[in-house]
Amino acid sequence: MSTPVLELDGVTVSYPRPDGFRGAAVRDVSLAVAPGQALGLAGESGCGKSTLAFAALRHLPRGGRLEAGSVRFLGSDLYALSRSELRGLWGRRMAVVYQNPGGALNPTIPVGEQIAEVYRYHLGLDRAAARDAAIGMLERVRMANPGRVADLYPHELSGGMQQRAVIAMALATDPELLVLDEPTTALDTTVQAEILDLFAALRREFRAALLLVGHNLGVLRRVCDTLAVMYAGEIVEQGPTAALLARPRHPYASALLGCVPDAGRGAREGRLASIPGLPPSPGTAGPGCSFVRRCPIARPAFCGAEHPPLYPQGPGRAARCHFAEETPEPGTGAAVAAGGSAPVPAPGAEAPVLHVSGLSFARGPVEILRDIDLRVAAGETLGLVGESGSGKSTLALLVAGLLAPSGGEIRLDGAALAGRSRRRSTLQRRAVQMVFQSPDTALNPRRRVGRILERPARVLAGLGRAAAREKARALLEDVALPEGLIDSFPVQLSGGQRQRIAIARAFVGEPRLVLLDEPTSALDVSVQAAVLNLLRDLQRRSGAAYLFISHDLAVVRYMADRIAVLYQGELVEEGPAERVFAPPHHPYTEALIAAVPRLDGTSAAAGADEGGDAADGEGQARAAGCVFRRRCAAAGPRCAEPPPWRDLGGGHRIRCWVRPGAGDAAGRAS
Amino acid sequence: MAAPAVDLRVGRRARRMPPSLLAGAAMLLAWVAASLLAPWIAPHPPLASDFLALLQPPGPGHPFGTDQIGRDVLSRVLHGGRSVLAVAPAATALGLALGTTIGLAAAYFGGWTDEIAMRLLDAVMALPIVIVAMLALTFLGASTLNVILVIGIVFAPLVARTMRAAALVEVRKDYVRAAELRGEGIAYVMFREVLPNVAGPLAVEATLRLGYAVFTAATLGFLGLGAQPPAPDWGLMVAENQALLTTAPWTVLFPALAIAWVVVGIALVSDGLRVGQGP
């Protein structure tokens, strides 16, 4: 075997902690990346995967220090090089693609010039030649109209185009190593699929070995040959990607896989697994196994004292577990013991709790939502899917009365609601509550948990001081939080705990309808699973209707009874979850489903999307006729007319001229 | 389970009282005490002339010397602290109250309210503060109350700017949406939900404005628009004795240093608060 491009041996990285001591964010990590290989680093936030990646580049953030071990790049010790030797490698032989492409590009310099810098400083090209080379590179990353794009500033590009520019910059000198730090996390699903396709194509054209850091196992599955799963600063399992994901040998890897909702499965088919407890904070791990306190198969006395080495597990595989052979299969065993549950009963066809008809919202000349019709019944979850900018959060704010609609009607249990929350009655306000996306900002940081829950109990439910306190305690129990948290401030809680408080707050006044605006997208996947389960439980107990908004199709599929698909402010498809996920689809739904990277490695293609960058449509004038026409592969001449709703039976309808076509299974009812 | 982390934070805050905060607080305390006790601790009445001791340099009988009509400079400096003590905190409080209300309202309502408020504040701020104060005091007449009102009002736009910027970040957060969702009134949202979360910037702004209030009050005194002779006012004393700068510098230097003492004390407290708040 040839020399590895990158070789880490016993790498330990520490940071100063608030108490003045140093804590190890990465502990004793050894790994190697061979030429042409793609290695994935998987793990949840705080596991040390990004720290490790930047340690491999010798670019640690302020305060970070390599405590032990060595990093060899093409055989030479990276940490023994001088600063100028290092600069000769950076951008020339090792390059980086970042999580947030908007932040990674200098806002005051045209993107072409930023790429040209690499040619000027590393290859000594003059200005004109460097510019030509930059344009050529933009073309190689499939940027449409590269000559024009080169002169644009980053803020004039969509997220997907920005990331293409960053990739062009990274690959400019055909480096040996490319580090990808969550390169698609900030992008919409369809854009993510395009970028992943681009990686696949570029791997054939460029020689770079890849080190991909990510939390999304589907993305890692799609790009990486081998995978290393990190937990609390250590690699707990590594091996060939497909084999590892098919049958993990470490209990954490297994539990993590069990938490991932799969786009093919709904809550009716069983609960998600979740991992109890929290990971140890950096540098506070005990002498034994760092997963011991959350592990379903641990022998606490033994595992808590004896630190497990990486035991070999067959060809190319290793797991840091004394009892690897006992590791349960994902989604089974103790991880699920959090509570198996009866399937949620399907809601009847009674009068809807929420009935939205002809709802529109415009900000100045820009129409954000157009003519939306929706119904949600008691005990039912309507999933609302769409990419960023589709108007899905706006819809929730309109129903909540936090924005006033410019047209249409919102009815709650048959009674029309005023546009603004302040003009609604207290009863109406308590009947419609909302859980927001970010638990960090949804709770007032200056209030204790008790106060956060008591205030709505008094204002909405009209309880007295003592009764409100009782209610707060009861709510904490409902969301499975210890009563002792009642005097805590939000900063003292984890993200998952905060979101549980936010959920409890929404349930203060026995709401009829709860609006859930991306309630788990800021959470790690293991926490997300627990929160989703909690939401299902609360719904079963309270009979509340849910409007569940998400960009994550798998999560929506898991939660929703029915799904509505929103594209640029218009609904394009609506129906029962399992029918929306099975053909025939609206072409946009099809693109969305195809774009989801699956754990079994099946397709993650850009699907119908041939019109270049998915986000290109933003900001342009709304097309006459079908909103999706510009991006639609199946579009025909008829699509210049606004398409009608077509009923496919069973409550499933789509708004399209071309689907279902002649070849589609379902008949054409109407 | 996350409780230990919190104890840590509290403990750290208690342990690490920034030295600049302590030093500044000590300086201010000395000033406040000296001003309050001036009638008892000053060696002479501030207005009493001793015609046998004109322009005495600092010495045993007069530690800070005497001025050209034989008044004891030390006694006048001690009494002069009282007018600053009366003017600066009151003017600052007025400016903070007005500015915070305007700033929070502009941030919370946004849109046209914000646009109009900001244009108006721009216009007020387009006039240099000292000039506005001079214009206004020329018309209103120089009195302690008018100085307080004028300084308070011209500071309001500056405070409003800062508070608006701080509040803009907060009003976009979802806890404000949650409060609206349960039908809280505008005043409750602004002052009970948002205000506590901008208390940090407000405290820093308060010390900053207090420093500038001393600055402005002293400057107005120096320009003859504050206290009138023969009152023992620091700015006025510098102006009155300016001609003696070359021959009897102590008549000018000591009131000037007194101003510096208060200003530096406030600055140190301000720095301490900022450091204590962390990044």
Next chain:
Amino acid sequence: MLAYASRRLALLTVTLLAASMLIFLVTSVLPGNVGRIMLGPFAAQDSVDTLNRQLGLDRPVLERYAVWLAAVVQGDWGRSLHFNAPVLPLVIERLGRSLLLAAVTLAILVPSAVAAGIHAARREGGVFDRTVSLLGLSVRALPEFVTGVVLIVVFGIQLGWLPVQALPPEGAGPVEVLRHLLMPALCLVLVLFAYVFRMTRAGVIEALAADWTRTARLKGLPPSVVVLRHVLRNALLPTIAVLGAQIGWLVGGLVVVETLFRYPGIGTLIQFAATAKDLPLLVGCAVAVTAVFALGNLAADLLAASLDPRIRHGSPRG
């Protein structure tokens, strides 16, 4: 850029109009009889009334504002009561001298404060950073006459290095003029230094921590290129905005410094007009100063826009 400049120019007009209205309101609506203020408490009521009529004070406020504004725009700024001469030429002569002093101040202030800010930011929390931060914070609220007194006592009297008066004798060469303006300029610099220093420091710290700076470093660019090409451009934007706003303090400071150093600029003229109750002169000075301030802000905004495409394109910063 042109679109931005014209938009900004329209805004300037609006601001100036609003400010002129404020000045006018202060002089006409505030309690206090203008004729009485000008003539003093012992003048006969008859002459007070006559003066008020001459000044047109018996007519409605809006009408008076319109007449006044039209006259100001046409260059008729009224006559100074005390000098018995037109206000405009008087103001222009004094303004010229003050602008010279302001120019010397900015020439010292900007390079020193920006350089110190950059240096402090590159070693954040270091000795230099802490010392300059604390010193700057302490002197920034010291009135100019306080620092001026100390400077005069030390450099003018004890050491005798610099002249105590700011106005150079007739026919002095540029070096002599500079020597005379050095101390008053230093007083103004001390007040403004901390603010410019802190904004630069904060801007550089933020830019150094930005993701795109990491990108530039990991591209393997030399440190000088990273700082000069990538960091400074973005880091100086807030500083430029602050400089525009600080012109207001500068003008306020001129009143004090010019009085202390006996310099016949616009500041002493304002001070004189205020104490002599020469209203036409006072209003004229206020209008001139406001215009200078607004133009300074305009220059700062245009400079910022030339550096930052997001401002030019009218999209929000950040």
